[in-house]
Amino acid sequence: xxxxxxxxxxxxxxxxxxxxxxxDLCIYHLFIKRVTSHHSPGMQKMSVEVKNxxxxxxSENVFSAADATRLEGKIPVIDGAAALLPMYAGFVxxxxxxSSVILKGGSYAPESAMHYTNTRGxxxxxxxxxxxxxxxxxxxxxxxxxxADNGVELEMVKIGSDAFVFIVNETNPVSDITIDQIxxxxxxxIKNWKELGGKDIPIAAMHRNKGSGSQTALEKLMGNxxxxxxxxxxxxxxxxxxxxxYVTGMLGEGGVKILKINGIEPTTQTIADGSYPIAxxxxxxxxxxxxxxxxxxAVDFMLSxxxxxxxxxxxxxxxxxx
Amino acid sequence: xxxxxxxxxxxLVTLAGIGITTALAIHGYRLWQNISIVEMIANWR
Numbered sequence: 001x002x003x004x005x006x007x008x009x010x011x012x013x014x015x016x017x018x019x020x021x022x023x024d025l026c027i028y029h030l031f032i033k034r035v036t037s038h039h040s041p042g043m044q045k046m047s048v049e050v051k052n053x054x055x056x057x058x059s060e061n062v063f064s065a066a067d068a069t070r071l072e073g074k075i076p077v078i079d080g081a082a083a084l085l086p087m088y089a090g091f092v093x094x095x096x097x098x099s100s101v102i103l104k105g106g107s108y109a110p111e112s113a114m115h116y117t118n119t120r121g122x123x124x125x126x127x128x129x130x131x132x133x134x135x136x137x138x139x140x141x142x143x144x145x146x147x148a149d150n151g152v153e154l155e156m157v158k159i160g161s162d163a164f165v166f167i168v169n170e171t172n173p174v175s176d177i178t179i180d181q182i183x184x185x186x187x188x189x190i191k192n193w194k195e196l197g198g199k200d201i202p203i204a205a206m207h208r209n210k211g212s213g214s215q216t217a218l219e220k221l222m223g224n225x226x227x228x229x230x231x232x233x234x235x236x237x238x239x240x241x242x243x244x245x246y247v248t249g250m251l252g253e254g255g256v257k258i259l260k261i262n263g264i265e266p267t268t269q270t271i272a273d274g275s276y277p278i279a280x281x282x283x284x285x286x287x288x289x290x291x292x293x294x295x296x297x298a299v300d301f302m303l304s305x306x307x308x309x310x311x312x313x314x315x316x317x318x319x320x321x322x
Numbered sequence: 323x324x325x326x327x328x329x330x331x332x333x334l335v336t337l338a339g340i341g342i343t344t345a346l347a348i349h350g351y352r353l354w355q356n357i358s359i360v361e362m363i364a365n366w367r
Contacts, residue, residue, distance in 0.1 A: 016332065023343055027346050031354070032346065034362050035350055035354040035362060037353070037357055171367055238362075238366045240359040242359060255364025256363050
């Protein structure tokens with residue numbers, strides 16, 4: 001009788017241990033394994049870490065024009081999207097006084113003329129007057145509303161381009177997708193890769209944070225089609241999106257594949273000639289009616305041959321490419 | 323095994339399980355905050 005009871009008790013303890021072990025294994029395989037970074041130095045270089053793109057440090061990642069005229073007087077505060085940091089770090093190194101860039105403990109000081117936040121932070125800061133020029137992709141409707149609500153009109157000058165790209169794991173046999181299929185996936189109408197000629201496995205459509213540059217690009221691509229929430233993306237094979245520059249450094253590492261859109265691969269040429277259908281503009285954005293002349297001088301520099309060369313060297317597409 | 327011993331062992335095992343699962347989830351959440359969507363897809367086979 002006692003033996004039977006002991007077996008029951010041990011069984012209960014075993015079941016509790018097995019339950020937790022099962023949960024932990026699920027957490028590990030469905031979550032931890034996917035979010036553990038395997039950065040190699042090459043990947044780190046492309047993951048736009050601030051320390052790799054600090055102007056005036058002799059960084060090989062920052063391209064600048066040595067002979068450009070430096071700004072004098074009131075230096076405009078520049079900020080921008082994370083993915084565009086290499087570009088505006090080059091502008092700053094070219095035309096800003098070295099003393100205007102102040103880095104403290106790995107971050108830019110509030111009094112520094114160069115800041116580094118991200119698309120969401122940059123759009124907020126230009127409206128709030130904490131930044132004078134921001135380098136970003138197009139704003140979201142919410143960001144435009146925030147500007148309008150605060151009585152600020154934004155002037156946007158296109159200075160370059162980059163491609164909005166969709167990526168899958170390299171083991172995914174699908175290599176080509178259409179814009180209608182992307183809309184189908186993100187609206188939830190297309191649920192399985194076999195509908196696109198792939199394996200019989202669900203599509204895990206991943207998103208970015210609301211207000212980020214690439215999430216805004218997805219919203220614009222979707223138009224009026226509602227986007228399916230992404231909390232269902234634990235299972236299946238993933239698809240995600242980003243900008244080309246952000247992804248290209250990862251390709252050499254393996255692991256991801258950029259999808260062709262309507263049969264067109266996003267290359268410098270196809271983005272420049274418009275044949276890649278979802279190229280995105282890169283803009284210098286400032287407040288309409290800005291009175292600081294240096295803002296206009298900075299934007300003129302970005303559009304000048306030297307500024308455009310920096311855009312090209314930094315891995316983006318200049319506006320005047322042939 | 324006495325009932326009291328059994329209950330104590332059960333409570334200890336449960337508390338340890340909750341602790342390990344919570345720590346794992348917090349660890350994963352912190353990693354998730356620092357990883358790019360691109361790298362996450364590269365890891366997702």
